[in-house]
Amino acid sequence: MGGAVVVEFPSMERVVFYALPAVGHLMSMVELGKLLLSQNPSLSITILSPTLPVEHNLISSYISSVSSVFPAITFHTLPPVPLLLGNPSNYSNREQIAFEIVRNNNTNLRKFLQSQSLSCLVSAVILDFFCYSALDITKSLNLPTYFYFSTNASALALFLNFSEFDKIASDSFRNLGTTPFEIPGLFSVPASSMLEPMLDRGVSYDEFVNMGAHLARSDGIIINTFESLESKAVKALRDGTCLPGTPVPPIYCIGPLIADRGESNIGGEKNECLSWLDSQPSRSVVYLGFGSGGVFNKEQTREIAIGLERSGVKFLWVVRATLSADEAKRFQPPSEPDLDSILPDGFLERTKDRGLIVKSWAPQIEVLGHDAVGGFVTHCGWNSSLEAVCAGVPMVAWPLYAEQRFNKILLVEEIGVALPMDESEDWFVKSDEIERRVKQIIGSEEGDVVRKRVSDLSHEAKAALGEGGSSKVALAKLVESWKKEP
Secondary structure, eight states, rough: OOOOOOOOOOOOOOEEEEEOSSSSHHHHHHHHHHHHHHOOOTTTEEEEEESSOOOHHHHHHHHHHHHHHHHTTEEEEEOOOOOOTSGGSSSSSHHHHHHHHHHHHHHHHHHHHHHHHSSSSSEEEEEEEEGGGGHHHHHHHTTOOEEEEEEEEHHHHHHHHHHHHHOSSOOOOOHHTTTEEEETTTEEEEEEGGGGGSSSHHHHHHHHHHHHHTTTTTSSEEEESSSSSSSSHHHHHHHTTTTSEEEEOOOEEEOOOOOOOSEEEEEEEEEEEHHHHHTSTTTTTEEEEEETOOOOHHHHHHHHHHHHHHHHHEEEEEEEOOOOOOHHTTTOOOOOOOHHSSSSHHHHHHHHTEEEESSSOOHHHHEEEEEETTEEEEEHHHHHHHHHHHTTOEEEEOOTTTTTHHHHHIIIIIIOEEEOOOOOTSSSSOHHHHHHHHHHHHHHHHHHHOOOOOOOHHHHHHHSSSSTTTHHHHHHHHHHHHHHHH
C-alpha cells in the first residue's frame, strides 16, 4: 500500500473580529477580546478592520498600546478600496461610507479568512454590526458567525424590526414626526427618534433595513449590556416576542464592557482636570462630554456657555472644535479648538473660579469615577451611558446623532437614569434649558431620584460581571456555543 498523506488540522484556536475602525466601535470590540482572553487564555484573537478614508490619530495610538500589553490580540488592516463616489464629501453621511467600504472589502475578507485557516483553527468570526454584509462570506466558509452589537438590547429589538417598519411607513421618518412605531414587547418610538441616518430614505436607510435582516441570520448576537439593566428587552428577545414570526438568534448579554483608555496619567503626571476635581466638593461638578464624534456649531457652543454661566453650577466641559453640518456627517476629525473664537467674550475669565474647560479630550472614566462629579451631560452614546451607570453618575440626555435619540428614550423613560434635555424642532437647545437641567441634576428632587436609580444599577453592573453573575455566565455559554458548531 502507498503511504497515506496525513493532513494535520491547525491546533491553535483563533477568533477573528471584524471591526469598524471608529473609536466607539473598535475600543468596545477590543474590550470584548480582553474579556474572552481572561476566561480562555489559550485563545488568540485577530482584529481585522477595513481602511477608512480618514485616519484617526487616536485609533493608531490606541492599537499600538493594546498590542504592547496584549500580545494575544493582533491587528490586521485590509487594503484600501476606492470609493464609488470618489471624495467623502460626495456622500450623505459617514454611515454610507462605512457600509460601502465594508462591502467592497468582501473579496479581501474571504482571502484573509482562507489564509488564516492554513495556520490556525478559526473557531468563530465576530462581526461589528456595521460589517453585516460580511455575513455572506463567513457563512460560505462555514464559519460560526456572531454579531457584536455594541449598543443596547432595546436598540437590537428596534434594528430587528426595521424591515417591518419599512413595510408600514408611508413616508420618510423625518416627515412622519411623532408617528409612533411599536416595538413588540417593548415600547413605541416616535418616527423622529429613529436612527439619524434613517430619517430620510436613501442608501443608508436601505442599508439599515438590510442590516436588521442579516442580524437575524447569525449564529448569535453579543450585546454590550447586562440583564438587569434591560430586563424587558432581554426577555422580549429571548422569547421572540419582539419579532413575531421570525426566530431571533441566541443573545449573549456580556456587559458592561468599559474601554480603558489608560491615558489619565501621561508621563506619570496626573491629568489637569483630575487635579482640578480634587479641589472641588463632593458631587458639586457637572461634567459635559459628548464623545469622540460629538461636535457643535459655533452658535450652539455659545449657547452652552451662556447656560453654564447663568446656572452658577461648577462645571467641567470638554470643548471640541466646531464643525459645519457637512463635516460632522463624515469621518472628519476636528482640529484643536480655538476657545477665544468660539466662546463668548470674557467667559473664561468670569467662570474661572468654578469651571474648567478641557480641549478635545478628557479621561472620561476617571472623571466619572471622581467623587466631585455629580452629574453628566451626555450625547447618549452607549459606551458613555454605560460608563456613567458603572460610576453611579446621573445623566442629562442630549442626543446628537446615530441611535442616540432612541437611547434618550431608553435612558430617561425606560431605565430612569437620566433627565431629558429638551430640544427645539431643529434640535437646537437654548441656554435657559441648559441652565435648568444642570441645576436639576446637581441639586433637586428630580436629580435625587435619578441619582438613586443609577446608584442601584452601578452595584448590579458589578454583580453581573462577578463570579456567577449573568454576564459571566453568558460569556461561558457563548464560547460553548461555537465549540458545538460543526
